[in-house]
Structure formats: structure tokens, C-alpha cells
Amino acid sequence: MSAAGPGPSQGPPAGPASEPGEIHNWTELLYFFNHTLPECHVELSENTKRVALFVLYLAVFVVGLVENLLVICVHWRRAGRAGLLRLYVLNMAAADLGTVLSLPVWMLEVTLDYTWLWGSFSCRFAHYCYFVSMYSSVFFLVCLSVDRYVTLTGASPSWQRHQHRGRRAVCAAVWVLSALVPLPEVVHIRLVDGFEPMCLFVAPFETYSTWALVVSLSTTILGFLLPFPLIAVFNVLTACRLRRAGRPEGRRHCLLLCAYIAVFAICWLPYHVTLLLITLHGTHISLHCYLAHLLYFFYDIIDCFSMLHCVVNPILYNFLSPGFQDRLLKAVVHYLPKAQAREGRRASSSSSSSSSTQHSIIITKEGIHPPAAGPHLHPSLNFQAPNTPPTSAPQSLIAS
Template sequence: MMNTGSNGTMTILANTNETLKGTCLGWEVSKWLLTYQPPYMWVIFVLGFIENLFVISVFVLHKSRCTVTEIYLANMAAADLIFASSLPFRAISSLKKYWPFGGFMCATVFSMFRLNLFSSIYTLMMVSIERYLALVKAMSIGRLKNPWWAKVICGIIWIFAALLIVPNIVIRKVVFKKELNTTVCVTDKSSQHWFIVPNIIINVLGFLVPLVVTSFCTFHIICVLRNNAKKQFKKKNKDKKATRLVLSVFLVFVMCWLPFNITIIITTLGQLKVFIPCTVKNVNSFVHHISTYLAFSNSCINPIIYSMVGNQFRQKAKEVYRRLLCKGLDRRT
């Protein structure tokens, strides 16, 4: 059996046909998912860890002070790095077919997925607001343009994100399954209404609200950039490049996370006893796991976007690692 919907990834509870009796999900689909889950997680871990560590190193080691936008992007890289670091525990558990890391790690590891979502999307929302005020309103936005305040806002985002994952932490338990003769990390379904709270939080506060705000800002930003392009304005070229980078990150974020949120909504409706045909449950269960893998990939796509779209980031990366290379060569000689 697999738990789908509340944990952001599939929790392996068994690898036998008997444990799937009474469920809609067929064994062949389950076996296919179980086969490819661990290697996929290892790939995302390696890529996400190396790439995001590289991004953070560029922003930290460069001589110039980070801009507000760069501070927010570094904050997203930190969120992606933390999430990527949790994937080896999931991969090992999938291979072993049981949870060997104890109750604390069970709650912590399976909450990193949602912590990554909350911290990332609210960081995107704040940087979109900053771009909106700077370009659309063309106004001096005072504290929002101050790098120090950007760091404070990032701290507030992390605190808020941590509060949002508390329900998910509470319902995560390590239990012994007699029919499997092993320990597993599962969500506690003893209270159905409490069980659906994390799903509602992730759909409303973790996606819908920040998505509406960010989309509003993005729409007006695109209009301004289009009008400026028609008028052939060359002013604020750096602002335009930074804005295009933010828009690219936002677009990819929505593409990676929207399918996952849709499957969560369908799962929540099922938990609320809304009738959903078994065929729909089968499709939703399968799509949920695939969309979860797609959401995983967002953690290693962002650094690629920085390198491809972010001209300033590429320049900073060259300067940082050219300097480090020169220092290394000087030490040898």
C-alpha cells in the first residue's frame, strides 16, 4: 500500500500483492513506481546538492554586495539545498522497504518537501512584489530595496514556512506493521479532519494565495516590459534582465508544482467523502506520484535557469571561480 497526497511523496509500506488488496491502485503500477523511485531520488539529490551549493557559493564569495533580487534567489537555493539533502533518507528507505531512521527523522525528512514549497513560493512572491513596485509603479520602495531588509524578510519567510509544516510533522509517525513485520513512516489517519489539514494548507496558503499575488505582479510586469520594448527604452537594462530571470524562475516553478497541487485537491475531496470513481483514484494516484517527482526536479532546475538567463549571475560565477583558480595556482607555485 502507498499513502498518497499528504506527504508530498509516496511512502512505501509493502512490496507484496497481499498488502494491495482492497485498494484501487494496481500492483503493476505500484511496482513500476517502486522500481524507479530510489535512483531518481539519488539523481535529484546529487544534482540539487551540487548545483545549489554552487549558486550559494557564488553569491557568498563574490566581492560585491548582493542585490535584493540575488538575496531572494540565494534564499531559494538554500531551500532547494535543504530539500535535496533529505532525499538520501527517502531513497534508502525505499530500497530497504522499511524506515530505519527513527521517529524524529521520519517527521523531519518528510516535512522538508513542504518546507521547500512554502519557503520557495513566498520568496518568489516577495521578489515579484519588489519587481512590481520597482518597474510597474516606478517608485522608491524604501526598505524593500534595502538588502538588509531583504534578509529580514527571508528570515520571516522561514519562520512562517516552519509554522505551516507543523500539522504535517504532527501526523507523521513511525509504526510497526504486523502484516509486514517491519517499521514504516506513515501519516496518522486516526483523525480524518486533522489529517486533511496539511492538504488544505498546501493548496490554499502554500500555493493559491502566493500564486494569485505573484501572478498579479507578473502580469503587470510583463505589460511594462512589453511597452518598454515597443518604445525602445534602454533605461534600467539591469532591472529588465533581473526581472526576466525572476519571471523564468516563476514560470518553471508553476509548471513543476501545479500538477502536484491538483492531485492533492482530488485526494482531499476523497478524504472528505466526496464520491470519486475508482478509475479517477487510480489515475490520480499515478499522476500524484509522477507530479511529485516533477516537483522534486524543481530543486535542480533553478540553478540551470540562473546560469542560462541570469547574465549577472554568470559574470559573478566567472569572477569568483577565476579568482579561486588563480589563488590555487599561486599556492602551488
């Protein structure tokens, strides 16, 4: 069984092993433990579960694909501008898109009752791509939260001169780290030939519990226990800074920052708690029989629910921005016929003016008045450092 991510590891238990020494994978291990503990019967429909999973996967795939493609298309032409957090948002959208593109595989696997029909290489490669996308999306959220606060509080002169190069280096480091972290788990994922071929996390029986615990703990530590405090702390610090600024829009920005924290916790906390409980059950802790059955049954659904970040992230970090809405409208108008394009430009100009007066905000250090004019800014926190022309914007911070 894969310790993290979707896959056949959540399939129905395999047949019993005649001897404990013959147990070679997670499903056989679970069957062994379940039949050495007092039995209990829980009536749960696997067919209903498969239908629900297919619908959830399909919904996340369709909506996430459209949203993240739009985000990438809109930001791609402006990714080269220095001093913008848009680079993190662009890379995060690429990571979420990678997760979304893996969903058809899991959809088909669920439909086929966790039978894997695509060979040994694709078994490992599909899981590896999913893990890389998952970790990189989380790490880019951390980078965005930290960099936003650092820019707001006043970056060092050295960072101001080299900020674009520095952000490029950070993004490259995130991708390299995300590519390395899943390797210990992926090397143990194999195509197991039985009555039906299944893609499983396989380790020697003598060291299986150790490997499963190490993989699960590393997934939880790197995917939640370290990122979540950083995201929460730096967003709270940013919110406190905005409240002290005393601007009318500060409350709305603070609520948006709280939404960043809440969405991350809602998407990932149930998944990691369930993952750890399943991993520890039978070898390190003993769960009640009914609770164990419920955890194994709903693990797939909780795992699928965690993928909602691919749908929510584009909304929070992009589609709520009047600036992004304006750029998206211009991109759409660009591909319309000329007669419609002229009308669209007038509507875009009117919408841009309204967004600038009603929603945009430039936040400066206390006691400094903002420039008289500036670019369209993101309601999810755009900061203009004092005494910096908006056109050059070496310290400007635009989230999308």
C-alpha cells in the same frame, strides 16, 4: 499518510482491518474504502515504479546539489550589498538545497519498499525539514516577484533608505513562517510498527478525514493557491512595464518572465491537484475506480516531479544571467594555478565585455536615458532607477 511531500505514505496498502474502528492510518483507510467499493484491476508494476523513482530522485539530487551549491558560493560574498534582490535568490537556493539534501532519505525508503529504519525522531524530522524547505522556496519566489515590480515602478524614499534591512527582515519572516506552517501535519507523523516499520500520517479514525482534509487544504492554499496568483500577477505587471519601455531586449525579458510563471505551474499544479483528489476520494467525492488506482500509483512520481523546481530555479534565476556566468567564471579561476588564472582572467574579461554589449540591459523610467556605464545586469530583469549612480545603486535591482 503524509498529506504532502515524499515518504512512506505512498507505500503499498496495508492488510485489511478486521473492523472499521481498528483503522489508524491512511493506508488502512485506503484499503477499507477500496474494498467497500466495486473492485477493478489495473496492471501496474510497483517494481518498475520503484526503479523509476530511484532514478528520478538520484538525478534531481546530483544536479540540484551541484547547481544550488554553485549559486550559494557565488552569491555568498556579495550578499551584504544593499538594494539587491540577490538576497532572495541566495535564500531560495538555500531552501532548494535543503530539499535536495533530503532526497537520499526518500531514495533509500523507496528502495526498501517504504520501510523506515531510522527511528521515530528522524521520521518526523526528515518530513519537517522537507516541508520547511518546500514552503520557504515558494515564499521566496513570491517575495522576488513582488520586490522586483516594486523596485521597477519606483519604491518610496523610506524603502530606498532601509531596503537592505527591510529585505533581511522579510527573509527572516519567511523562514519563521515556513517553520510554523508544517507543525500541524508533523505532529501527526509517527513511526508505525507493523510487519515493517513505516513513517505515516496517523490520526484518530473518528477525525482522520477532517485532519487529512485540513492538512491537504492548507498545503494547497499556502503552497499554490495564494503564491501562484501573486507570482503570476506581479510578473505579468513587470512584463507589461517592460514592453511599454520599448527596448529591443524587452521581448526576451518578457519571455523569461513567462517562463517563471509556467515553470512554477508545471512543477506544482499536478502535485496539488493529485493531493486534493486523493484526500477527497472516499469521504467527500467518489472517483472512478480506475482513476483512483492511477492517482495512488502515480502520486509518488508526481511528487518527485514537483522537486524539479530545485533544478530549474537555479537555471532561470542564475545561470541564464551573463553577470552570474562572469562571477562563476571568476570564482573558478580563483582556485586555478596562477599560470592558468592569468589566462582565465583574460577570457573572463573578454566574456564580460561581450555579455555587456550583447545581453545586458538597464531599464529606466520612460523618457530617461540610462547611464553611460553600469554593472553587468541580469537578462531576467535588472533595473536602474533614474538619476542614481550605478556604484551606490540604492534602487538598482539585480536578480542574481
